[in-house]
Amino acid sequence: MQFDLKKFFLTGREPYRAEINLDLSGYDFPGYQVQEPVVGTFVAEPTAEGVVVKLNVDASVSAECARCLDSVHQAYSLQREWLVRESDLTSDMLELPIDEAGKLPIDELVCEELVMEVPPVLLCSSDCQGLCPVCGKPKAAGCTCCEEGSTTPVDERLAILKQLLN
Ligand SMILES: [Zn+2]
Ligand SMILES: [Zn+2]
Incomplete structure (x- = not known):
């Protein structure tokens, strides 16, 4: 699932919207698994300043409690928004994982955001003994x-x- 951001700068006049439905259960996350499916929306909107990229995803994470090894299930809901200027496409400063051709792999973006959101140490409850x-x-x-x-x-x-x- 890729979004051609470079092309969108040239031809995108209307907002682009895609449903996200990913199976990330095979990915190697640090200390937890992400249950399938990860669902949400990906939106790109052309504005005067650049392209506004919006990501909304709901994911369910499972892990072992770091203290008692009991299984932990936790739901995460991410809302992210970036403003991308055309010059950002060739800049190293861009937070989005865009490749050299200006394409944005949406599954990789979702993975990156989940890694940032989910702590590597999960507990079944904050007062787990x-x-x-x-x-x-x-x-x-x-x-x-x-x-x-x-x-x-x-x-x-x-x-x-x-x-x-x-
Ligand atoms: Zn526990
Ligand atoms: Zn004992």
Whole structure:
């Protein structure tokens, strides 16, 4: 799915609008997968100052919680807008991944924006307690290794000492 931005500067008189429906499940994102389909719209509008490029996409991301390894599903909704001047097409400063022929690969643009939006470390909830360092089970499941209200495990040596005292 490519948009010929260079050609649009020459011939685009009316706004261009395309539906986005991408399968990015095969892409290698840092620490998460993007579920298919990623849907949205791509719009290019000719204005006096240049071409206004608008991207709206909804994506659903799945990952493992960085603390408890439980599965995490999160929805992201991106709204982006750029003003591209014709001189930007040959400039390195342009934020859009336009190739040398002036074409914009829309799937690559969506990938780039998702990488910027989605944090590489996802949690099932902001107060996830993670895994118990003693038994390895999620603390939320209520393991009894840790004393009530304490986050440090009972020291094994202390436990033995207690047994000896009893
Ligand atoms: Zn978690
Ligand atoms: Zn435990």
